[in-house]
Amino acid sequence: MAGEVVLTWGGVLRGMRATIPVALGVATYGIVFGALANQSGVTFGENLLMNVSVFAGAAQTTALESWHYPLPVLSIVFTVFLVNLRLILLSVSMRSWLEPLPRWQVYPMLHLLFDEGWSVAMGMRRRGERDAGVFLGCNLLVGLAWLVTIMIGHIVGGQIGDPAAIGLDFAFTLVFAAILFGGYRSRFDLLPWTVAGVVAWGAYVLLPGTWYVVLGGIAGCLVGAAGGPVGRPESEAG
Amino acid sequence: MAMHGSAVLTIVLMAVVTYALRAGGFWLVGRFALPPRFETALNYLPGAVLVSLVVPAVIDEPVAGIPALAMTALGMRKTGNLFVALVGGVFTVWLVRQVTGG
Numbered sequence: 276m277a278g279e280v281v282l283t284w285g286g287v288l289r290g291m292r293a294t295i296p297v298a299l300g301v302a303t304y305g306i307v308f309g310a311l312a313n314q315s316g317v318t319f320g321e322n323l324l325m326n327v328s329v330f331a332g333a334a335q336t337t338a339l340e341s342w343h344y345p346l347p348v349l350s351i352v353f354t355v356f357l358v359n360l361r362l363i364l365l366s367v368s369m370r371s372w373l374e375p376l377p378r379w380q381v382y383p384m385l386h387l388l389f390d391e392g393w394s395v396a397m398g399m400r401r402r403g404e405r406d407a408g409v410f411l412g413c414n415l416l417v418g419l420a421w422l423v424t425i426m427i428g429h430i431v432g433g434q435i436g437d438p439a440a441i442g443l444d445f446a447f448t449l450v451f452a453a454i455l456f457g458g459y460r461s462r463f464d465l466l467p468w469t470v471a472g473v474v475a476w477g478a479y480v481l482l483p484g485t486w487y488v489v490l491g492g493i494a495g496c497l498v499g500a501a502g503g504p505v506g507r508p509e510s511e512a513g
Numbered sequence: 514m515a516m517h518g519s520a521v522l523t524i525v526l527m528a529v530v531t532y533a534l535r536a537g538g539f540w541l542v543g544r545f546a547l548p549p550r551f552e553t554a555l556n557y558l559p560g561a562v563l564v565s566l567v568v569p570a571v572i573d574e575p576v577a578g579i580p581a582l583a584m585t586a587l588g589m590r591k592t593g594n595l596f597v598a599l600v601g602g603v604f605t606v607w608l609v610r611q612v613t614g615g
Contacts, residue, residue, distance in 0.1 A: 303596045320516045321524060328528035337566060338527060346519045352526045357562050359534050366538025373539065381539065388535045442606030445577065448570040449585045449602035455563040456589040456598075467557045468564045475565035476572060488565045495561020500554035 280375045282407040290392075290412025293399060297391045298420040301332075305421050307446055308336065309428020315342040322429050326422050330389065334358040336450060337488065350486065357492045365393050369410070372400060376407055387414035389421075466502060471495030577609040 312322045317339065329335055334355040341347055341354075365388055373381045384407070392414035399409050455468075475491030482490075571578035584605040588598030 304599070307599075317520070318515045318517070321520045324516070324521065325524045325527070328524060329531050331531050333563075334527065334531060338523070340566075344517075344519070346523050348519065348523050348526065351523055352530055355527045356530045356534070359531050362531070362534040363538035363541075366535050367542045368538075370539050370542045382536055385535045385539060386532055442577075442581075442603040442610065445570070445574075445581055445606040446599065446603055448567050448578070449581060449599050449606075451563045451566045452582050452585045452602070453589050453598040455560060455567065456586045457593065464557075464560060467561055471561035471564040472568045475568045479569040479572065487569060488562060491565025491568070492562035495564060496554045496557050499557025499561070500550050 280372065280405055280407055282376060282380060282411070284408065286404075286406030286408025287412035287415065288408075289404075289406070290396060290399070290409035290414075291416040292412075293409075294392060294395045294413045294416040297395055298416045301391055301417050302420040302424040304332065304450070305424030306428035306431070308332065309425035309430075310432025311336075311428075311446065312339055312425070313429045313432035315339045316344075317342060317429075319426075319429055323426065326425050329355070330387070330418060330421070331355075331359055331362070332389075332421070333451070350489075354488050357489060362388060365390070368393075368397070372405075372410065373407055380407075384411055384414075387411070387418050389414050389417050392417040463502065467495040467499035470498045576613060577606045580609055581605040 309322065312325075312335075317325070325335060325338075337354050337358050338351050341351055366385060369385065369388070373384070393410075396404075396410040396413040399413075471491040471494055474494040475487040478487035478490040567582070571582060581602045585598045585602035588594070588601040592598065
């Protein structure tokens with residue numbers, strides 16, 4: 276890979292164009308998330324702030340699950356940390372691409388690092404793309420779709436009524452399940468998943484708050500680390 | 514644009530933690546070589562967290578939850594599309610509740 280790394284608007288546009296189908300999927304999910312945020316008692320301003328500053332769908336969804344006053348601040352933040360820990364791996368993977376760029380370009384860009392945009396960008400890189408603008412464009416379009424549709428969902432969501440009536444109260448769980456199933460790699464995955472599930476089950480029955488996520492997550496990790504193939508770099512289930 | 518103090522605090526902390534992870538990998542990899550076992554553990558973290566999030570909701574309502582999970586798994590397997598899988602799962606929950614009156 277002798278090609279020099281550049282950052283151009285042309286690259287940004289190419290990235291955005293390639294991301295359109297993915298952005299449509301994100302957009303539909305954004306509407307649902309916006310509505311659920313509203314139902315969970317998040318105000319419009321809080322939702323806007325969260326989407327601009329956090330910008331991580333799965334983590335925001337877990338936060339909403341425990342969004343009851345008084346807010347369990349520590350447990351929410353720690354769960355967000357656990358759910359987003361995967362981002363550190365995506366971030367690591369960007370080193371080889373963004374390394375030559377000045378840091379004032381790299382670090383703001385990394386704020387937009389998002390699973391869907393990242394995956395499209397990496398696919399284009401595998402086909403020879405070197406323009407860092409592509410990475411920016413992919414993530415930018417996902418970010419815009421996410422932000423706009425969430426705010427629409429927030430406004431419309433107040434009129435949706437009882438989400439349980441159409442099964443939407445289960446949407447959180449099923450999003451996680453779908454991401455989980457989509458990340459299935461090998462039969463060995465079933466071992467840490469089962470251990471995580473059993474521990475989470477016990478903790479859910481015995482402990483308050485969302486500590487079942489923390490304990491189940493750590494338990495599954497330990498089992499995976501003990502028995503899994505060592506140091507596999509490619510990995511994201513969520 | 515009403516905002517609660519504790520909500521803003523929570524959101525700011527969420528944002529700090531998330532950005533630290535987004536920027537941290539890029540930053541760290543130039544400085545340390547992580548032990549391979551630690552990387553292996555990280556590989557299993559998202560899946561384990563996702564399982565943990567799913568299990569209690571299914572325990573609370575297994576009659577709708579288990580078929581909905583099966584439908585979501587099928588949707589992911591056939592289409593690989595998150596939204597399609599989600600719609601199938603939610604529809605299953607709705608259907609089961611209609612049938613059982615739950």
